[in-house]
Amino acid sequence: MEGTKKRIFRWGILGLGKIAHKFATDLQRLPNARLVAVASTDVQRARVFAEQYGCEQAFGSYEELIQRAGVDVVYVATAHTGHYSSTMDCLRSGIPVLCEKPFAMNGQQAAEMAQLARERGVFLMEALWTLFIPGMEAVLEQVRSGVLGRIHSVKADFGFYAAYKADWRLFDPKLGGGALLDVGIYPVLLAMLIFGPPLPSGIHTVGTRTRDGVDETCSFIFQYEGNGLAMGHATVAADTPVEAWIYGEKGQIHIQPRWHHPTTFTLQMHDGSDPEEFSFPYEGWGYHFEAAHVMDCLEAGKKESDRVPLEFSCTLSRTMDVMLAQMGVKYEGAC
Numbered sequence: 467m468e469g470t471k472k473r474i475f476r477w478g479i480l481g482l483g484k485i486a487h488k489f490a491t492d493l494q495r496l497p498n499a500r501l502v503a504v505a506s507t508d509v510q511r512a513r514v515f516a517e518q519y520g521c522e523q524a525f526g527s528y529e530e531l532i533q534r535a536g537v538d539v540v541y542v543a544t545a546h547t548g549h550y551s552s553t554m555d556c557l558r559s560g561i562p563v564l565c566e567k568p569f570a571m572n573g574q575q576a577a578e579m580a581q582l583a584r585e586r587g588v589f590l591m592e593a594l595w596t597l598f599i600p601g602m603e604a605v606l607e608q609v610r611s612g613v614l615g616r617i618h619s620v621k622a623d624f625g626f627y628a629a630y631k632a633d634w635r636l637f638d639p640k641l642g643g644g645a646l647l648d649v650g651i652y653p654v655l656l657a658m659l660i661f662g663p664p665l666p667s668g669i670h671t672v673g674t675r676t677r678d679g680v681d682e683t684c685s686f687i688f689q690y691e692g693n694g695l696a697m698g699h700a701t702v703a704a705d706t707p708v709e710a711w712i713y714g715e716k717g718q719i720h721i722q723p724r725w726h727h728p729t730t731f732t733l734q735m736h737d738g739s740d741p742e743e744f745s746f747p748y749e750g751w752g753y754h755f756e757a758a759h760v761m762d763c764l765e766a767g768k769k770e771s772d773r774v775p776l777e778f779s780c781t782l783s784r785t786m787d788v789m790l791a792q793m794g795v796k797y798e799g800a801c
């Protein structure tokens with residue numbers, strides 16, 4: 467008997483930087499995905515990108531793609547500060563969106579995006595790819611199985627050395643620069659996956675700032691009801707291990723680098739038994755897992771993902787609002 471034929475989804479991409487290339491490469495792994503349109507502020511960049519991925523339409527403005535390309539779903543891959551406006555424009559035109567992290571520049575924007583998606587009945591999801599990586603799915607399965615007993619703490623880092631360039635989005639306050647929104651979001655995400663949402667009962671953040679006032683290094687401790695603690699560290703000033711630990715009463719999990727898209731982790735029980743190694747290799751960059759989930763949701767007629775609900779992204783955004791305020795980072799004029 468012939469298997470059920472999957473619907474083909476016509477994808478568009480807005481913003482053609484580094485992550486857009488990885489995503490476009492990974493889309494090629496999905497038989498039901500076609501990249502049919504790309505848009506950049508620079509039409510020449512769009513043409514070169516389209517040529518590279520065999521994509522039929524290249525636009526020199528995001529608006530043109532939204533209005534004319536006839537896509538089924540858009541991947542928003544612009545710098546952080548463009549996520550809100552591009553997502554809102556797509557939603558107003560009834561186009562489903564997979565929006566890169568951070569979902570928005572602040573909780574207010576996130577709430578407006580979620581509200582518009584609900585009002586218009588259009589699918590919207592934050593591209594929290596970590597959640598769809600097989601190794602992370604397996605970690606969360608272990609945690610939910612209760613094998614570790616009560617989880618009392620988690621610890622994660624994400625740092626890389628970036629040489630200062632004033633006009634790089636990573637350092638530019640007008641483009642949402644800084645460690646937290648770029649990489650610190652991952653340790654915050656781990657805390658939320660293990661202990662929340664809702665918001666932690668206590669958020670304690672300290673950071674150092676660059677000459678431009680964005681956070682260069684950021685450390686946090688979250689307290690949760692029920693005696694849970696989450697500790698995180700992020701920086702754009704040093705290469706750190708990018709590991710994570712989940713500590714429970716009966717045992718612990720060490721997620722090996724780079725923990726936010728893991729292929730291996732170790733389960734060590736406190737009963738003296740040998741550590742158990744788990745391995746979940748995958749091919750590609752790892753962005754096809756989230757893209758496949760988006761298409762499954764669309765195929766099923768869902769308006770939001772039950773794995774990354776809109777409320778989850780809103781809580782994540784509100785948590786980072788508090789953290790940025792505690793570090794004295796303000797993105798005036800960035801939104």
Ligand SMILES: NC(=O)c1ccc[n+]([C@@H]2O[C@H](COP(=O)([O-])OP(=O)(O)OC[C@H]3O[C@@H](n4cnc5c(N)ncnc54)[C@H](OP(=O)(O)O)[C@@H]3O)[C@@H](O)[C@H]2O)c1
Nearest residue numbers: 481482483484485486506507508543544545546566567568
């Ligand atoms: N999930 C992940 O693993 C992951 C990894 C890396 C980045 N990201 C996220 O993806 C987004 C893009 O990151 P990236 O590393 O691809 O950044 P990037 O290489 O700097 O590209 C960002 C793109 O945003 C667009 N843009 C629009 N207005 C801009 C402006 N005024 N200045 C600079 N760029 C502007 C540009 O697109 P056009 O000029 O082509 O329109 C640019 O190519 C970020 O929000 C980041 O957090 C996610």
